[in-house]
């Protein structure tokens with residue numbers, strides 16, 4: 001399935017991805033376990049993955065982006081990847097528009113057309 005196109009500008013609408021944080025060497029905290037799904041999710045791993053292919057093992061769907069360990073995330077494993085984004089293969093940010101400004105412009109155009117009749 002290809003991305004739906006914006007009804008206003010015609011650009012492809014962005015995939016709706018989810019952020020995944022990888023935690024190595026300790027169990028997840030209660031807060032991490034109960035993270036709201038719309039914010040992201042945490043996964044406890046034995047050691048941090050080194051590549052996109054290794055991240056894929058922990059993903060629900062396709063891995064879209066990967067990023068390196070940041071010291072402030074509280075893990076000593078600085079060589080690994082501690083976050084990635086995953087996509088379920090079907091979800092997009094919006095069914096009709098790429099951004100709010102396009103929805104607004106489309107609505108104005110419709111109202112103007114109606115007012116002119």
Ligand SMILES: [Zn+2]
Pocket residue numbers: 006007008009010011097098099102
């Ligand atoms: Zn648009």
